[in-house]
Amino acid sequence: MPTDVLTPEPSTTTGAPHTVVRRTRRRVTPGRIAALVVLVVLAVTWLLPFAWALVTSLKSEAAAGSTPLAWIPADGFRLDAFTSVLSEGNIPQWTLNSLFTATAITVVTVATSALAAYAFSRLEFTGRRWLFVVVIASIIVPPQVLIVPLFYQMLTLNLVDTYWGIILPQVIAPAMVFILKKFFDQIPEELEDAARMDGASRLRVFTSIVLPLSRPILAAVSIFVFIGAWNNFLWPFIVTNDTSLMTLPVGLQTVKSAYGVQYAQNMASALLAAAPLIIVFLFFQRQIIKGIATTGFGGR
Amino acid sequence: MSTEVARGEVALSKTAHAAERPGSAARRSRDNRAGLAFAAPFLALFLAFLVWPIAHGVYLSFTGQTLTGAGGSWVGLSNYTEAFADPVMWRSLANTALFTVMSTVPLVLVALAMALLVNLGIPGQWLWRLSFFMPFLLASTVVALFWTWMYNPQLGLVNWLLAPLGIDPVAWLQDERWAMTAVVVTTLWWTVGFNFLLYLAALQNIPEQQYEAAAIDGAGPWRQLFSITIPQLGPTTVLIVILQVIASLKVFDQIYMMTNGGPNGVTRPVVQYIFEAGFTGYRFGYSAAISYVFFALIIVVSLVQLRITARRSA
Numbered sequence: 145m146p147t148d149v150l151t152p153e154p155s156t157t158t159g160a161p162h163t164v165v166r167r168t169r170r171r172v173t174p175g176r177i178a179a180l181v182v183l184v185v186l187a188v189t190w191l192l193p194f195a196w197a198l199v200t201s202l203k204s205e206a207a208a209g210s211t212p213l214a215w216i217p218a219d220g221f222r223l224d225a226f227t228s229v230l231s232e233g234n235i236p237q238w239t240l241n242s243l244f245t246a247t248a249i250t251v252v253t254v255a256t257s258a259l260a261a262y263a264f265s266r267l268e269f270t271g272r273r274w275l276f277v278v279v280i281a282s283i284i285v286p287p288q289v290l291i292v293p294l295f296y297q298m299l300t301l302n303l304v305d306t307y308w309g310i311i312l313p314q315v316i317a318p319a320m321v322f323i324l325k326k327f328f329d330q331i332p333e334e335l336e337d338a339a340r341m342d343g344a345s346r347l348r349v350f351t352s353i354v355l356p357l358s359r360p361i362l363a364a365v366s367i368f369v370f371i372g373a374w375n376n377f378l379w380p381f382i383v384t385n386d387t388s389l390m391t392l393p394v395g396l397q398t399v400k401s402a403y404g405v406q407y408a409q410n411m412a413s414a415l416l417a418a419a420p421l422i423i424v425f426l427f428f429q430r431q432i433i434k435g436i437a438t439t440g441f442g443g444r
Numbered sequence: 445m446s447t448e449v450a451r452g453e454v455a456l457s458k459t460a461h462a463a464e465r466p467g468s469a470a471r472r473s474r475d476n477r478a479g480l481a482f483a484a485p486f487l488a489l490f491l492a493f494l495v496w497p498i499a500h501g502v503y504l505s506f507t508g509q510t511l512t513g514a515g516g517s518w519v520g521l522s523n524y525t526e527a528f529a530d531p532v533m534w535r536s537l538a539n540t541a542l543f544t545v546m547s548t549v550p551l552v553l554v555a556l557a558m559a560l561l562v563n564l565g566i567p568g569q570w571l572w573r574l575s576f577f578m579p580f581l582l583a584s585t586v587v588a589l590f591w592t593w594m595y596n597p598q599l600g601l602v603n604w605l606l607a608p609l610g611i612d613p614v615a616w617l618q619d620e621r622w623a624m625t626a627v628v629v630t631t632l633w634w635t636v637g638f639n640f641l642l643y644l645a646a647l648q649n650i651p652e653q654q655y656e657a658a659a660i661d662g663a664g665p666w667r668q669l670f671s672i673t674i675p676q677l678g679p680t681t682v683l684i685v686i687l688q689v690i691a692s693l694k695v696f697d698q699i700y701m702m703t704n705g706g707p708n709g710v711t712r713p714v715v716q717y718i719f720e721a722g723f724t725g726y727r728f729g730y731s732a733a734i735s736y737v738f739f740a741l742i743i744v745v746s747l748v749q750l751r752i753t754a755r756r757s758a
Binding site: 175176179180182183186187190191192193194196197200208209211213252255256257259260262263264267268269270272275279282284285286288289290291292293294295296297312313315316318321345346347350371374375377378382392393394396397400407410411413414417418421422424425429433436437438 | 472474475476477478479480482483485486487489490492493494495496497498500501504509558561562564566570571572573574575576577578579581582583584585586588589590591593594598599601604633638641642644645665693694696697701715718719722723728731732735736738739742743746
């Protein structure tokens, strides 16, 4: 298992270019050509649903619903589906709801997990060992098992159909505590001792020494939590009935049936919902790929 | 204070550890308070929204609680005895098991094939990665919208692509013989990129010298694949299989949205039955009982996997 993100070494903290030494047998052989062909077929297959959705979304509803299938519609490409989805539907509202709830979930999750992970890593407090065992054991609990008691709890607390009701049950991420603790364990304690001798408090040491050294892992964890929260369906679906509070995945599911046979609009909404995370990915590609490779977690 | 001085002091304090007992005791009590304070926010949320629901769910499973608030009285084990005699629960568990087997195998093998091909170093690395991984970023709703459209019997791309091969149009999601396969194919497309990235990272960590040594001994590419690459990927394969089996057992979203468990219940996974018992049947107590049957299954599968991996590495 690669562990470079998990070790706070200069190469990862100073942003030195990460070059992978790979076998360089670049001779063109029949085997390599065959491999290339297979790769192209696979990549085209994997991109096909995106392409078909895009082409459909750019057709008129009449063209989208007619046979034989055409990649280039007879009546030309148009943006009608996008403009009507954006002007009539709730997609802008749902995007804001998703952005707000996913951001809040990410901030609370990462802040509380990092503090707890530091306590579990460095501070000898009463019950630390068995508390950590309990937290790690809870990674096994499938969130699906908790839908009924959680919904009952939200009913009791009067949080059904509120942002709090969406956010609160999603802010506990024991797996992230585990990942962060493993990272903090590898930071040399001498770095902190120096500041402690100067009389810095634990909180001071944490914010001014530990957190800056942990930037790569914090970025990875934040992205995972954000992706997970942004894409989560089951819990927000259960806890919201009010259309104006729905997140994107939940809202899309409810309009899918309302649009019925409006295929172009269906695909336009799907693409609009997909776009934000794909853009995030293009920006943070390196962190996401390295994060997954080193932690084995992907926010789902 | 320079770090060098600090290091010297640390070294000193370590050698003089025994002499510093009182100081370290004071430090310990300060650490105790700080530790509790650092862990408190997380532990409070952990108790409120994880531990409490788990415990309360166990209680609910022994009551006749309904969504409307009525029937909260103790009913003993009757929810569990009902569940064990409920053919729909067994059917949904069997569907979940079938989905897990049908999805895990290609999700491991296709990911491995993709990683091996990309690792050959063929130009266009970012394009391969993007193509295979991008679907993983989509919400389940988007995936379901894309693929319901792909599988549309008259207007879908899947039938259009198969027509030249002489295959008659299939109503993939409405046909009992094909619905599960169709959902598995969608899941493969959606999530294989994650396993692909894990394999690719592992491949790039295999020491180059092993291949050089093998080449000197006259081993060809296929020989190298089976006697170096595949064995070296062993731990990664174990990790991927473990994560994949657990993820597949929890399947719900895409099936609920694409087939709603149908046709005729052939795709309904156990999580959907939990959801339906609680939120369309309004039977919280019964739904909680099925939840814990499912939870027990997850624990058993995890323990079995743990035992197998422990034995392998022993």
